[in-house]
Amino acid sequence: MAATGSFFIRKKRVVEGRGRKRKAEDGEGEVHKKLTTKLNEEISSDSETESVGHNKKDAEELEIEETAQEKKLRLAKLYLEQLRREEEEKAEEEQFESDLIGGRLQEEVLEQKGKLKRLLAKDYVSPDISEIRLLRGHQLPVTCLVVSPDDKYIFSASKDCSIIKWDVSCGKKLHTIHRGHKGTGDRHLGHIFSMAISSDGKYLATGDRNKLILIWNPATCQHLYTFKGHKDAVSGLSFRKGTHQLYSASHDRSVKVWNVDQNAYVETLFGHQDAITGLDSLSRERCVTAGGRDRTVRVWKIVEEAQLVFHGHESSIDCIQLINEEYMISGADDGSLALWTVNKKKPLVTVRTAHGIHGDPGIQQPNWITSVAALLNSDLVASGASSCSHDSKIKLWKCGEGFKSLELLFNIPVVGFVNSLKFSSSGDFLVAGMGQEHRLGRWWRLKEAKNGIYIIPLKKSETKQQPGDSK
Incomplete structure (x- = not known):
């Protein structure tokens, strides 16, 4: 009986979860579809796999237990994290280029003053x-x-x-x-x-x-x-x-x-x-x-x-x-x-x-x-x-x-x-x-x-x- 009760409780969750999912989809419409498509394009399979789990079983259980709102929130967080990493990489590249340009400008100033001495x-x-x-x-x-x-x-x-x-x-x-x-x-x-x-x-x-x-x-x-x-x-x-x-x-x-x-x-x-x-x-x-x-x-x-x-x-x-x-x-x-x-x-x-x-x-x-x-x-x-x-x-x-x-x-x-x-x-x-x-x-x-x-x-x-x- 304990096992049967457990089965029906899980089944009920699945039905309730799917009902709420359909409701959310009807309420969100195209916005949810576009966000999901964007996330699927920009989030790598490695990072998604790491966030969801390391095996197929964990992924299936999470998909079953996760509501549409929770999934949307999770994907949004991953998307924001991806954007943050991209911004950091971009900032590092800009800083590197700025240092190079600054170094060249400094050399040009020193050369114009006649004081450039490269230790070669x-x-x-x-x-x-x-x-x-x-x-x-x-x-x-x-x-x-x-x-x-x-x-x-x-x-x-x-x-x-x-x-x-x-x-x-x-x-x-x-x-x-x-x-x-x-x-x-x-x-x-x-x-x-x-x-x-x-x-x-x-x-x-x-x-x-x-x-x-x-x-x-x-x-x-x-x-x-x-x-x-x-x-x-x-x-x-x-x-x-x-x-x-x-x-x-x-x-x-x-x-x-x-x-x-x-x-x-x-x-x-x-x-x-x-x-x-x-x-x-x-x-x-x-x-x-x-x-x-x-x-x-x-x-x-x-x-x-x-x-x-x-x-x-x-x-x-x-x-x-x-x-x-x-x-x-x-x-x-x-x-x-x-x-x-x-x-x-x-x-x-x-x-x-x-x-x-x-x-x-x-x-x-x-x-x-x-x-x-x-x-x-x-x-x-x-x-x-x-x-x-x-x-x-x-x-x-x-x-x-x-x-x-x-x-x-x-x-x-x-x-x-x-x-x-x-x-x-x-x-x-x-x-x-x-x-x-x-x-x-x-x-x-x-x-x-x-x-x-x-x-x-x-x-x-x-x-x-x-x-x-x-x-």
């Missing part, structure tokens, strides 16, 4: 020597080169008066501008000493021993303009970043400013007491120069019509490069490598005989630093030197904490004079212009060296960059 040097490891590529095409030493802003092309120039456009991916020559003929004026007739490309890749500028600056279209390698005005070899060229304003330096001791868009000369700056050997610039309307044997580095403030004079090297300064608007690196023929800030007239640090010495005991000389390069807005710099032997090296350095030290990371063995060095914008590779002779003269010659350019892949350790690596 610690991630680099010594490259595999077998992966270094040598591209040959020039008959005489390579004197200068640039990498296109998109890192797809390299332009190199030589003492043979030619300019070659290279494809980085395959290493093929895409175009060669050969030495010109007397009287034409649209090609170089003298050794090419300097080269620069605008930050948008629209213009390429080259300067030669015959005092001329030629402007080219990098895409087609067609000659556009010729600038005349210097009274000696054009030894340095640089486009102001984000503009088509061109700075040029010469052995005539002057710096000139040009407007390439208007094919116009702007002004001349004087101050160096010897031939200028190197020049660089970034976004600000200013440039820096190395004064050769006058042993000074100068920062030229174009708008203020002023210049800052820096002393530190004890011999001829042959190369200079800006790291950002606040710091710069220079090299001299006494083998010293110096790290500077524009806020102090003396170097922050100087590494003596940075590339070692050569010669017999008693008459040993430091290896001459012939080129420097910097990965823009980072703590990674490179230097190249000349040597009387075949054991020349390219060295990569880390600017230590506060940019108050230079720490050697590793050496890359090469043969010959490292006449030019450039990092790719991405920092994925380094390009070296090599020759049997120094770019500015022929004091000695290394017959075993090859005239060409080395593309050196730069490897990073698998350790990921941690947040806050930019200052």
Whole structure:
């Protein structure tokens, strides 16, 4: 009897439940159908199964015992829970994007102020020597080169008066501008000493021993303009970043400013007491120069019509490069490598005989630093030197904490004079212009060296960059 009574009680519940269910359905109509359909679409089978039960029997009992109102309430709660989770995920994604945008904006502000310092040097490891590529095409030493802003092309120039456009991916020559003929004026007739490309890749500028600056279209390698005005070899060229304003330096001791868009000369700056050997610039309307044997580095403030004079090297300064608007690196023929800030007239640090010495005991000389390069807005710099032997090296350095030290990371063995060095914008590779002779003269010659350019892949350790690596 107990069992029978229990049966009828359950049966009664089922009948009452179904009666109430039909009543509720009649009262709710289409609203309940739409809600149920929406919930069935948006609630996953896993979450529904977890809420109802873990087996079919529990689900059937709950369906039998649950009223229509209770089911509607339960499904509504599940629906709200699903919406809450979606909102939380959306908020997390928006916060992540906001952090990325905030980080980029912070970097842009720091870069504009000239204070962006990405701490990247610690991630680099010594490259595999077998992966270094040598591209040959020039008959005489390579004197200068640039990498296109998109890192797809390299332009190199030589003492043979030619300019070659290279494809980085395959290493093929895409175009060669050969030495010109007397009287034409649209090609170089003298050794090419300097080269620069605008930050948008629209213009390429080259300067030669015959005092001329030629402007080219990098895409087609067609000659556009010729600038005349210097009274000696054009030894340095640089486009102001984000503009088509061109700075040029010469052995005539002057710096000139040009407007390439208007094919116009702007002004001349004087101050160096010897031939200028190197020049660089970034976004600000200013440039820096190395004064050769006058042993000074100068920062030229174009708008203020002023210049800052820096002393530190004890011999001829042959190369200079800006790291950002606040710091710069220079090299001299006494083998010293110096790290500077524009806020102090003396170097922050100087590494003596940075590339070692050569010669017999008693008459040993430091290896001459012939080129420097910097990965823009980072703590990674490179230097190249000349040597009387075949054991020349390219060295990569880390600017230590506060940019108050230079720490050697590793050496890359090469043969010959490292006449030019450039990092790719991405920092994925380094390009070296090599020759049997120094770019500015022929004091000695290394017959075993090859005239060409080395593309050196730069490897990073698998350790990921941690947040806050930019200052």
